[in-house]
Amino acid sequence: MTTPADSTSLKETPLSNEHRELGGKLIDFGGFAMPVQYKTGIKKEHHAVRTAAGLFDVSHMGEAVIRGERALEALQRLITNDASVLVDGRALYTVLCRPDGGIVDDCIVYRRTSTEYWIVLNAANREKDMDWLRQHMPAGVQAEDLSEETALIAIQGPMAAAVAGSQSRSDLASVPSFGFIDAEIAGVPCMAARTGYTGEDGFELACPADRATELWRALLTAGEDDGVVPAGLGARDTLRLEARLHLYGQDIDETTTPYEAGLGWVVKLGKGEFIGREALAAQRERGVGRKLAGFRVSGRSTPRPGYAIADRARGGDPHIGRVTSGGPGLSVGAPIGLGYVETGYARAGTQLVIDCRGKDVPAEVIKGPFYRRAS
Amino acid sequence: MSADYPEDLRYTREHEWTRIDGNTVQIGITRFAVEQLGDVTMVEFPDEGDTVTKDEVFGTVESVKAVSDLYAPVSGKVARTNTPLADTPEHINEDPYGEGWLLEIEMSDPSELGELMDAAAYEAFVAEEEA
DSSP, rough: OOOOOOHHHHHBBHHHHHHHHHOEEEEETEEEEEEHTTTOHHHHHHHHHHHHHEEEEEESSSEEEEEEETTHHHHHBBSOOGGOOOOTTTEEEEEEEOOTSSSEEEEEEEEEETTTTEEOOOOOOOOHHHHHHHOOOOOOOOOEEETEEEEEEEEEEEHHHHHHTTSSSSGGOOOOOOOOEEEEETTTTEEEOOOSSSOOOOEEEEEEEGGGGHHHHHHHHGGGGGEEEOOHHHHHHHHHHTTOOOBBBBBOOSSOOOTTOOGGGOOOOOOOOOTTHHHHHHHHHHSSSSEEEEEEESOOOOOOTTTTEOOOTSSSSOEEEEEEEEEETTTTSEEEEEEEGGGGGTTTTOOEEETTEEEEEEEEESSOOOOOOOO | OTTOOOTTOETTTEEEEEETTEEEEEEEEHHHHHHHHSEEEEEEOTTTEEEEETTTTTEEEEESSSSEHHHHHHSSEEEEEGGGGGTTTTTHHOOTTTTOOOEEEEEGGGGGGGGOOOOOHHHHHHHHHHH
16 A cells, blocks of 8 residues: 655655645655545546546656757767757657666756757656766756756646647647647746657646646646546556556666667667767677566456566476566556566567466567557 | 444454344445555455455455455355456445445354454544554
8 A cells, every 4th residue: 555645754846735735645756745646546547648638747857957069969978869860849768878788767858959958857866867967067068957946747638739728829739749849838938848658649848836836727727628637646657657658766777778678769879979888789789688578467467566477387497577567557458567578588479477466367478558549 | 434434334454344244244445445545456355155264365456556455354154245346346446335345254253243343443543544
């Protein structure tokens, strides 16, 4: 069962009081008191995001800005993806790696101008990431932490663009996926990015912390008739897993590499020198011993992080891996999960068993997202 | 709080309720347990005819967020199970003391009932757990 948040030791977001008033159940997430769900529960919030839209407070996430003439050069050394392809108003997903190829964090990099890039990173890694960025800034490039003064609200779901657009004079509908614009929404200045963590269309809106309540309330009111609801971290987790988006600290961390995690597509070995390049090039050459596999379970038992993955038909040790994420697959129709398995077991169609608290539950390896929105 | 914890039921420290009718005890999980768990996605319990032993695990209840063991409030034989819950586990959230019941046990030792709490005692117990 969930541990209730001990509000005395946890950080608040600019929207914590809104969550309390909306009946949010607050828990500790990355050191922040965050709503895991509101009154109606995770299931209804999940389905609301798939059919209408949900409003998420993700202000716990960190925001950094890198400024300077050599900002791109600095960034290129830190990230595995190639930011030189970005134009103003475009963003990309990437990871930051250690020299040994382990993942420091995953993040989205936004090019505002050729000398100013934003990075949105994970709450739990904020201080570590800021240290990492600052350690690697060449002369004349500054990395600044904007997390305290910045709130981040995600509106996600098929109605998201229409609801956010109804509160703005800017043409939000024409912002492409992984594009962003500066826009006033409900009178609040925002950086509105067409990104998200749910597998649905939507926006992530970065705004000044002291204007977050205004924006939050305006979007909830504007979306009320369309079925827009506040949604917590519980729904965020079930949604992101169906879209097969990784969660740092579970599916990826400093002991896993992008190739093991199925994130080879964000590693651009040909772009020039970057931290971890040598180790990753060697791993690519040699191949990986384990891979993050997605699987679908037969029956209704939900795989949970830490459960063993096994091949009972194999002689000797049947243990072939471990679950890193699991969920009920509310829009998939069966419980689903992710876990690292020996490479030979990561092929689509491979039959596995998950040891769910001493009971063997059959599962099948699935390629790609478990859920794809109709486009 | 009478709506949360009906007066006619008896409760356990594992947050199960019992409805006693002669030698038969109907059991389920309390509203407090339901609220802690959130949306239930699956419940597993023994078959009719199996025996259960007081304070031992007889099944599990899974929600979106967590999985919890179910502990038998009394010993005896399983007389009836709420099989429709396999398709409608949400009944446990919507109506924990009615349609969300789990099973009925034919008691082998009615003296075990003496250890159960009444509604007031259970409410005080919950208040302590929450504090």
